[in-house]
Amino acid sequence: MKISVWKSIPIRSSEITPRSLYLRRREFLKLGAVGAAAALLAACSLADRPISTATPPLRVTPQPGQDEYGDPLTPYEAITNYNNYYEFSTDKEAVARLAKDFQTRPWTIEVSGLVAKPQVFDIEELLRKYPQEERIYRLRCVEGWSMVIPWLGFPLSKLLNDVEPLSSARYVSFLSVSRPEEMPGMRSSFYPWPYREGLRLDEALHPLTILASGLYGEMLPNQNGAPLRLVVPWKYGFKSAKAIVKIELTETQPATFWNLIAPDEYGFYSNVNPQKPHPRWSQATERRIGESGRRPTLMFNGYAEEVAHLYSGMDLMQNY
Numbered sequence: 001m002k003i004s005v006w007k008s009i010p011i012r013s014s015e016i017t018p019r020s021l022y023l024r025r026r027e028f029l030k031l032g033a034v035g036a037a038a039a040l041l042a043a044c045s046l047a048d049r050p051i052s053t054a055t056p057p058l059r060v061t062p063q064p065g066q067d068e069y070g071d072p073l074t075p076y077e078a079i080t081n082y083n084n085y086y087e088f089s090t091d092k093e094a095v096a097r098l099a100k101d102f103q104t105r106p107w108t109i110e111v112s113g114l115v116a117k118p119q120v121f122d123i124e125e126l127l128r129k130y131p132q133e134e135r136i137y138r139l140r141c142v143e144g145w146s147m148v149i150p151w152l153g154f155p156l157s158k159l160l161n162d163v164e165p166l167s168s169a170r171y172v173s174f175l176s177v178s179r180p181e182e183m184p185g186m187r188s189s190f191y192p193w194p195y196r197e198g199l200r201l202d203e204a205l206h207p208l209t210i211l212a213s214g215l216y217g218e219m220l221p222n223q224n225g226a227p228l229r230l231v232v233p234w235k236y237g238f239k240s241a242k243a244i245v246k247i248e249l250t251e252t253q254p255a256t257f258w259n260l261i262a263p264d265e266y267g268f269y270s271n272v273n274p275q276k277p278h279p280r281w282s283q284a285t286e287r288r289i290g291e292s293g294r295r296p297t298l299m300f301n302g303y304a305e306e307v308a309h310l311y312s313g314m315d316l317m318q319n320y
């Protein structure tokens with residue numbers, strides 16, 4: 001099995017890569033963790049269904065401006081003008097305008113719960129402490145569209161290790177900001193505000209899981225979740241909570257926004273899985289923003305080699 005590893009590259013504003021010359025800085029190391037992905041494939045090969053992870057993902061050193069499958073980055077204009085951010089609006093094309101004046105400074109993030117060293121970080125202090133790296137990830141929305149996004153961020157594991165999780169900690173919950181006076185979508189009392197999400201601790205510690213502060217080498221625009229949002233590339237986009245104010249380690253599985261609204265449609269895991277249809281639509285294909293037609297959706301959004309072992313022995317049709 002190949003594990004992808006990223007170089008940690010501190011980014012100074014003077015070094016920020018212009019969008020047009022954007023370079024991926026991903027390198028791959030071969031580690032000897034044998035066959036975990038293959039074992040999972042066997043475990044979840046559901047009888048008659050062909051499983052899409054059977055096709056090995058193409059793992060090549062990516063060219064500038066592409067992901068590791070050779071797919072181009074989604075244009076900045078699309079990434080920043082087609083957003084899900086229900087605190088502002090359910091209209092994806094209205095979010096950028098409505099979020100324009102949202103205030104992201106000053107900002108603090110509390111990291112607490114079952115940790116030895118709970119801490120409240122000022123956002124500037126936090127970004128200084130954890131150097132931002134460039135990561136090109138696919139984001140696949142449960143609605144059936146996807147983008148290739150060059151994030152700036154840092155592994156969540158660094159932050160979690162620093163606060164020293166207690167042995168009783170098993171989950172991590174992420175709380176988004178709640179500021180109804182600045183967020184017109186929050187007037188709808190249908191939704192169980194504030195937005196919140198959760199991961200199992202081992203998912204949160206996985207090296208692919210990042211907190212993102214930017215994209216295309218620039219500070220995160222408000223509509224994409226400034227000042228800091230979660231990105232979990234093998235899960236549907238809704239797992240990646242925006243504008244985080246609190247990260248809490250818990251013993252029990254935390255409630256999540258979408259799971260509270262419709263538990264039969266949005267499970268806690270929410271791993272991208274073409275074999276598991278949403279009750280109201282198939283998840284087998286997706287529309288890459290900027291392309292016409294649809295392309296097959298990959299198991300774990302194309303990150304099976306890296307993450308499949310986290311779910312070995314689990315029934316992924318039940319744990320959707």
Ligand SMILES: Nc1nc2c(c(=O)[nH]1)N[C@H]1C(S)=C(S)[C@@H](COP(=O)(O)O)O[C@H]1N2
Pocket residue numbers: 079082083084085086087139140141142176177195223224225236237238239240241242243
């Ligand atoms: N706080 C908050 N975070 C959120 C959402 C939201 O409505 N509120 N939407 C989620 C959904 S459904 C998706 S697909 C992604 C979209 O991220 P993007 O707009 O940066 O592409 O954000 C996720 N994070």
Ligand SMILES: [Mo]
Pocket residue numbers: 084140141142143236237238
């Ligand atoms: Mo989404």
